[in-house]
Amino acid sequence: MKIAIATQKGGLDDEVSPFFGRCPVFTMVYVEGEEIKNSDVIQNESASATGGAGIQAAQFIVEQKAEAVMAGNFGPNAARILSSAGIKMVPAQGNVKEAVMKYLSGDLKPVPDSTVEGHFGMGGGMGRGQGQGMGRGRA
Secondary structure: OEEEEEEOOOOOOOEEOOOOOOOOEEEEEEEEOOEEEEEEEEEOOOOOOOOOHHHHHHHHHHHOOOOEEEEOOOOHHHHHHHHHOOOEEEEOOOEHHHHHHHHHOOOOOOEOOOOOOOOHHHOOOOOOOOOOOOOOOOO
16 A cells, blocks of 8 residues: 655654645655555655645645545645545644554544645735835834
C-alpha cells in the first residue's frame, strides 16, 4: 500500500502538515501489512500556486497511485478529486510515522468528504493588510 502524507520537510520523523494542497512536500510511505517498508519525499509543486493548489495536489496524488492520503485538513475541491479516484482521506496530526501506524491499526479513520470550507489554507486572517499603516508615528 502507498500512503501519501502532507508534510512540512519530509520523512518519517517530520510532522503532518495542517494543509493538504499547500504543504511543502509529500512523504510517500510504502507499507506491507502493518509494517513501513520504505518512504520517499516529493516536492509539492502546487504549494505556491496562486489558485487551485488543492486541485493540483489532489491530481498529483492520483497520478502517484496512492491508496490513502493524510493531512490535517482537506478542502472541498481536493476532497472531490480524491474521493472520486477512490483515495482514502485520513485527517491526522503529529509525527508522520506515528500517524501512519495509527492508521494501520485502525485508530485513525478515513473521512468521506472535506474537513474544511474552501480557501482554508489561504490565510485570510491577520497579516493580509499589505502593509497599510506600517511605520506610522515612529521616529
